[in-house]
Amino acid sequence: MIRVFIVDDHPVVIEGIHSLLQNEKDIEWAGQAMNAASCLGFFVNHTADVVLMDISMPGMDGVELCAVMQEKYPGIFILGLSTFNQGLYIKKMMENGASGYILKNSSKEELLKAIHTVHDGGIFFSGEAGEALIAYQKSSKAELPELSPREKEILLLIAEGYTNPQIAEKIFLSPFTVDSHRKNLLAKFGVKNTAALIKMAAQLQLL
């Protein structure tokens, strides 16, 4: 018997998964939560075997919650859950100890398979999620670069449309310095002009 708990801020999704799982003999509905706090509250006095966790929630998101849960309850398997097929998120979830990732547009069969696989200690990726992850890793060795505070600041100003001289005036620096930071940004992102820089920054949610 696998006790399944779900954290998702969409009642429709909770209801949908509940409904899909309710006739499964080897699956027991442990409970549900609509945000990270109420999830953590639940596990103070209860437990579960597999937690289905939405990636995007108000307040603490799935990525963070995943890390906290794994630290406190390392025996619980976490299965990421999202409508998006965003490689970056999948990667972050996995780095934080999730055992798999499944998209909400998966079939009932796929959902069950994911739960069983994860419960048995395996790793599960729904087809599209796997593709998204691979596509992500291919498309961007991206590895969002480590930016210094100054670089982040200047990146934002560049994105706003300010030129080097304008930025220099704005934050009281030499235009040469601003230009150095700008060039470092290009180097760190591995791109060769501002257009590509801003595009990547946007995709990495840095803006």
Added chain:
Amino acid sequence: MIRVFIVDDHPVVIEGIHSLLQNEKDIEWAGQAMNAASCLGFFVNHTADVVLMDISMPGMDGVELCAVMQEKYPGIFILGLSTFNQGLYIKKMMENGASGYILKNSSKEELLKAIHTVHDGGIFFSGEAGEALIAYQKSSKAELPELSPREKEILLLIAEGYTNPQIAEKIFLSPFTVDSHRKNLLAKFGVKNTAALIKMAAQLQLL
């Protein structure tokens, strides 16, 4: 008796809404579809009163499908459905004839209220959706500019990091022409350099 049909590519969502509505006496489940084509197929021989329509689907998306449905079956009320609270989409759905918009993280009560309101010929916005719409209209006079196919094409290439000469070579145009398009893009977006252009394009999901 209100016959409700749903179009959504997420089985979990279909199941969830089905489950939420199945005990409502004045609501009848007309059917479901997981994409635009199968939805249009259904309405050839059947009908419904209210259609819950996901905004983001593979192939034709909700915005387009909404327009097609409204043209063919003007008597059917359409209620937009999404996990996102993106003002831009809400606006487009409404422009294409939807009668309202509701987020998937709404409660059962809100869902029922939305269905009834729309069925009675009213307009319904779930709280957050309304806020998102207002926030969108405030934040960006953005009004995503109408771009010609050529402009879209060149915008993408600029975002990829290609320079005017490179783009010219790639699509067999004079560099002067590419530059003209580029300047038109800056004008249409109301920005003064590439950085701001790409940032806006990214925010408007044009990349």
Added chain:
DNA sequence: GTAATAATCACCTGAAAGGGTGATTTTAAG
């Protein structure tokens, strides 16, 4: 304390972008 990183400043050069103006040619829509 010392090594590594961040932050700062400087200059040279050529390429690219941005502002302005104007024009011809398709193509689509009425």
Added chain:
DNA sequence: CTTAAAATCACCCTTTCAGGTGATTATTAC
């Protein structure tokens, strides 16, 4: 058929960007 919009091409000039190289001064980590 006519009008509007899109697409095409051209050249002026100034600013900004990008590549390369090198250097000094905090700040932080070990």
